[in-house]
Amino acid sequence: MTGKKGGAEVTLEEIRFSYGEMRMHFDLDVPASQIAAIIGPSGSGKSTLLNLIAGFEMPQAGKVLIGGVDVTRLPPAERPVSMVFQENNLFAHLDVEANIGLGRSPKLKLTAADRAAIADAIARVGLTGKEKRKPETLSGGERQRVAIARALVRNRPVLLLDEAFASLGPALRVQMLDLVKALHAETAMTVLMVTHHPEDALHMDSLLFFLENGMIAASGNAKDLLSETGPEALKRYMGTTA
Numbered sequence: 001m002t003g004k005k006g007g008a009e010v011t012l013e014e015i016r017f018s019y020g021e022m023r024m025h026f027d028l029d030v031p032a033s034q035i036a037a038i039i040g041p042s043g044s045g046k047s048t049l050l051n052l053i054a055g056f057e058m059p060q061a062g063k064v065l066i067g068g069v070d071v072t073r074l075p076p077a078e079r080p081v082s083m084v085f086q087e088n089n090l091f092a093h094l095d096v097e098a099n100i101g102l103g104r105s106p107k108l109k110l111t112a113a114d115r116a117a118i119a120d121a122i123a124r125v126g127l128t129g130k131e132k133r134k135p136e137t138l139s140g141g142e143r144q145r146v147a148i149a150r151a152l153v154r155n156r157p158v159l160l161l162d163e164a165f166a167s168l169g170p171a172l173r174v175q176m177l178d179l180v181k182a183l184h185a186e187t188a189m190t191v192l193m194v195t196h197h198p199e200d201a202l203h204m205d206s207l208l209f210f211l212e213n214g215m216i217a218a219s220g221n222a223k224d225l226l227s228e229t230g231p232e233a234l235k236r237y238m239g240t241t242a
């Protein structure tokens, strides 16, 4: 669990996917160990994009490559990714330790090395002393820390965050972004995060992918895209043009 592990490049090649009338078409490349924010209006396809990478949805055409390997037909468990959702990441009947342990072993058959990794992850996300707590006794921020710790013990090179901090207040959201930043600095994992807050991308000094109607309408460095010289579509979304 310690030291730089490195992330994996994430590539979507000519991906086609549709839900009824809603057609999506994604071409995207996130270099290894980068942080990328995905923003866009509600219904533009942000969650679908992450689900295609994680394997919860299968494209009708195109390829998903992770670390240069074609994972398009692999089930989620076999892909080198972890995903954290906005809610419902935890099992209510299991304590913090066990919820995190599931990231190591779905049947919670934990070795000494697993237990050490879990303790390490608990310390890294600042939950030491809360190992035996049940999710209902934790705050929203603490619950998301547990979910992140579980992703950490999975030790996968790609972390997907689907509005993982959306239900938290602004100060806590920034705290969680800082946690991800610190973990990223340690592990060099590739991070793709869906957010409704463009300022999150600036905070993370990340790449930015702006989605509109199931397509990537703009991409680049967040600082450039969100500047005055950024694309009109993004300005409209931000409400900075009439």
Ligand SMILES: Nc1ncnc2c1ncn2[C@@H]1O[C@H](COP(=O)(O)OP(=O)(O)OP(=O)(O)O)[C@@H](O)[C@H]1O
Pocket: 019, 020, 022, 040, 041, 042, 043, 044, 045, 046, 047, 048, 049
């Ligand atoms: N399971 C589903 N069945 C049918 N249509 C779906 C399903 N999931 C999503 N959609 C539709 O696909 C489109 C993209 O949805 P998606 O959840 O990816 O958007 P989003 O950008 O993440 O939205 P939000 O910001 O509101 O979460 C929307 O039009 C949505 O209604």
